[in-house]
Amino acid sequence: MNPAPGGTLTSGTIARFWSPLAATWIMMALEGPLIAATIARLPDPKLNLAAHGVVFAMAILVEAPVIMLMTAATALVRDRVSLRRLWIFAQGLNVLATALILFLLLPFVFDPLVFGLLALPRDIAHLIQGALWIFLPWPGAIGYRRFIHGVMISAGQTRQVALGTVFRLVAMAGTVFALPVFTDLHGAWVGAASLTVGVCVEALAARIMAAGAIRRYRATSPEESGTAAPSFRGIVSFYYPLALTSLVALATHPILTFLVGRSRDPLESLAILPVVHALSFLFRAMGLSYQEAAIALMGNEFEHRRAVGRFALRMGLATSVGYALIVLTPLFGVWFEGISGLTPELAGYARIPALVLIPLPGLGFWLAQQSAVMVLKRRTKAITMATTLGLVGIAAVFPALAWGLGWVGATAAFVAFCVGRIASNLYLHWSDSR
Numbered sequence: 491m492n493p494a495p496g497g498t499l500t501s502g503t504i505a506r507f508w509s510p511l512a513a514t515w516i517m518m519a520l521e522g523p524l525i526a527a528t529i530a531r532l533p534d535p536k537l538n539l540a541a542h543g544v545v546f547a548m549a550i551l552v553e554a555p556v557i558m559l560m561t562a563a564t565a566l567v568r569d570r571v572s573l574r575r576l577w578i579f580a581q582g583l584n585v586l587a588t589a590l591i592l593f594l595l596l597p598f599v600f601d602p603l604v605f606g607l608l609a610l611p612r613d614i615a616h617l618i619q620g621a622l623w624i625f626l627p628w629p630g631a632i633g634y635r636r637f638i639h640g641v642m643i644s645a646g647q648t649r650q651v652a653l654g655t656v657f658r659l660v661a662m663a664g665t666v667f668a669l670p671v672f673t674d675l676h677g678a679w680v681g682a683a684s685l686t687v688g689v690c691v692e693a694l695a696a697r698i699m700a701a702g703a704i705r706r707y708r709a710t711s712p713e714e715s716g717t718a719a720p721s722f723r724g725i726v727s728f729y730y731p732l733a734l735t736s737l738v739a740l741a742t743h744p745i746l747t748f749l750v751g752r753s754r755d756p757l758e759s760l761a762i763l764p765v766v767h768a769l770s771f772l773f774r775a776m777g778l779s780y781q782e783a784a785i786a787l788m789g790n791e792f793e794h795r796r797a798v799g800r801f802a803l804r805m806g807l808a809t810s811v812g813y814a815l816i817v818l819t820p821l822f823g824v825w826f827e828g829i830s831g832l833t834p835e836l837a838g839y840a841r842i843p844a845l846v847l848i849p850l851p852g853l854g855f856w857l858a859q860q861s862a863v864m865v866l867k868r869r870t871k872a873i874t875m876a877t878t879l880g881l882v883g884i885a886a887v888f889p890a891l892a893w894g895l896g897w898v899g900a901t902a903a904f905v906a907f908c909v910g911r912i913a914s915n916l917y918l919h920w921s922d923s924r
Contacts, residue, residue, distance in 0.1 A: 499787060499794040504801045508783035510652035511643070515775035517655045521662055522768030523830060525684060528666050529677035530765075530831030538677030540760040541617035544608065545678060547747045548618075549625045549685075552590040554741070555583045556633030558732035563640020564782045565865055566728065569710040571719035573641070579725050580637040583733075587629030595622055608751050621682035628686050635693040638700045643782050645703035650696075657695040662688030731870035738877040742884060742910070746903040753892040753899030755839065762840040762900055765830050770847045773813040776805065777854025784862030792866070799859055806855030813851050817844040843904040853911050860918035872921045876914040883910035 529538045559580050567573050593599055604615045639651050666684035669675055675683070712719045720728065750759045784798050816825055822844070826837040857876075864872045884906040892902035 499789075499797040501797070501801055501804075504783070504787060504798065507646075507648060507787060508780060508801075510648040511779040511783055512776045513652045514655040515779040516772065517652075517659045519768070519772040519775040520659060521685065521688065522764065522771055524663060525666055525681040526765045526768055527829055527831050528670065529681055532670060532677035532680070535677065535831070536757060536761050536836075537614055538617060538681075539762075539764060540757060541614045541621065541676075541678040542681045543760050543764040544610070544614070544747055545618045545621040545625065545682060546685075546764065548594060548622065549591075549628055549682075551737075551741055552587055552594065553629040553632045554737040555587050555590075555733055556580070556629060556636060557736040558636075558729065559583065559633055560636040560640040560643070560782060561732060561785070561865060562725070562729050563637050564643045564785055566720055566725070567641050567644050567707060568717045569712045569715040569719060570708045571712050572715075572717075573704070573707045575720065575722060576725060577637065579722065579729070580633060584630040584633040587633060588626065591622060591626050591629060595619070608748055610751065617676055617678040620676070621678045624679060624682040624686055626686075627690060631686075631689045631693045635689060635696050638693070638696040640782070641703055641707065642696070642700050643786060645700075645706065646786075647700070647703055648783075650699040654692050654695040654699060658688040658692030661691035728868065728870060731874040732865075734874045735870070735877045738874065738881050742881060742907065745881070745884065746888070746907065749888050749892065750899035750903050753902060754896055755898050755900075758836060758839045759899035759903070762832070762836055762843065763903070765826065765832060765836075766840050766843050766847070766900070766904070768830075769816070769825060769844065770813065770850055773809045773851040774854045776809055777802075777851060777856075777858050780805070780855055780858040781862050781865075784859050785865055788862060788866060792863070795863070798862070802855040802859040806852035809851035809855070810848055814848045817841075817848065839898065839900060842898075843900045846901065846904045846908055849908060850911060853915055856915050857911070857918065860915065860922060863922055864918065869921070872918065876917040876921070879917050880910035880914035883913040 525542070526539065529535060529542055532538060563576060563580075566576055594603070600615075600619060604610050604618060605612075610618070635654075639654075642648070642651050662684045665687045666680060669680045669683060747760065747763065750756060750763065753759065780802060784802070788794050788798050816822060822841065823837065826832050826840050826844075827834060832840065860876075861873050864870060887906035887909045888902050891897045891905060892899055897905075
């Protein structure tokens with residue numbers, strides 16, 4: 491997709507193409523605050539918020555094999571052969587991701603993980619186990635949906651991608667409001683059910699709306715598309731660095747959860763992790779949505795790279811400032827106590843971690859633009875290395891702050907996360923400039 495071949499790519503063109511994708515991610519980001527606010531108002535909020543944070547960390551980790559299918563489909567699907575081969579590849583990954591949840595539920599895996607490694611009490615473990623069963627359809631639906639979305643973005647149907655997310659948000663919100671009224675499910679289980687229902691509805695809506703694009707690709711031969719269809723070996727070679735990247739990136743949350751559980755004030759820190767993360771994700775989501783837009787708009791010869799980069803810089807600054815306006819003003823109390831439903835005690839624990847994350851939205855746009863360049867250059871291993879360096883930064887900084895200096899676990903976790911993200915950005919900048 492190149493809306494301005496051979497010409498000037500304006501900020502308006504970028505905004506029109508990217509804004510539906512940004513809206514999609516913003517709507518997804520609304521799920522976290524809504525679910526956390528609901529759990530905070532149900533019985534045993536501290537236990538259920540902690541359980542929700544742990545089980546969500548596990549869920550996003552098992553979806554790591556499929557999370558980059560949207561990027562792969564955006565970059566590779568051009569005709570019926572590439573569509574069919576990537577579809578077969580995607581279904582294999584969906585089966586693998588679903589099997590990972592079943593593996594976690596095996597007693598000889600679950601018990602050592604929850605009681606041994608995470609050292610969680612039995613009442614929280616019960617909540618986690620039930621939520622994992624509810625999450626069973628989650629990774630397959632995510633993989634299916636992200637593949638279809640990649641096809642739609644490749645065909646220029648970004649508005650339909652956003653419309654599908656509206657269906658997801660409505661289904662999720664309906665579930666999260668209805669279950670506490672008609673059932674006595676624990677808050678962590680209500681959260682898991684609402685997320686699972688939402689993503690399944692979105693996957694179905696995406697397939698219906700992508701029918702026309704899929705028909706066009708099925709009617710297009712490799713000769714007509716002007717590109718050589720990738721072999722299965724080529725798909726694997728292109729995808730596995732991206733999969734490793736998502737695995738390392740998504741492992742960050744579970745690793746931080748584990749570390750926080752063994753640091754100062756563990757229950758309070760685990761309870762605020764999903765709430766602080768949800769607010770920051772509202773602003774970071776726009777940067778996450780920019781990678782696929784940059785891939786589609788930058789041009790095969792990188793003729794629009796400067797325009798894409800300038801737009802990323804402006805939006806990065808704007809989103810960091812927007813986030814800062816909440817956490818540095820009285821809106822902090824409105825969000826964390828009024829909307830999210832935290833007690834004043836827990837809101838106090840959330841203040842410093844929330845402040846630490848101010849640079850992250852801007853860094854996210856920079857990282858998305860850098861990653862798009864690496865994808866187009868077929869240098870996906872550099873993205874994996876950058877993400878790994880980010881995780882190494884976390885592993886080095888957190889112990890020094892939490893165990894060496896005795897910082898509260900949540901504060902140490904988010905400081906370490908910021909340091910790791912800066913390391914990732916700097917590595918990609920160096921790799922690209924070589």
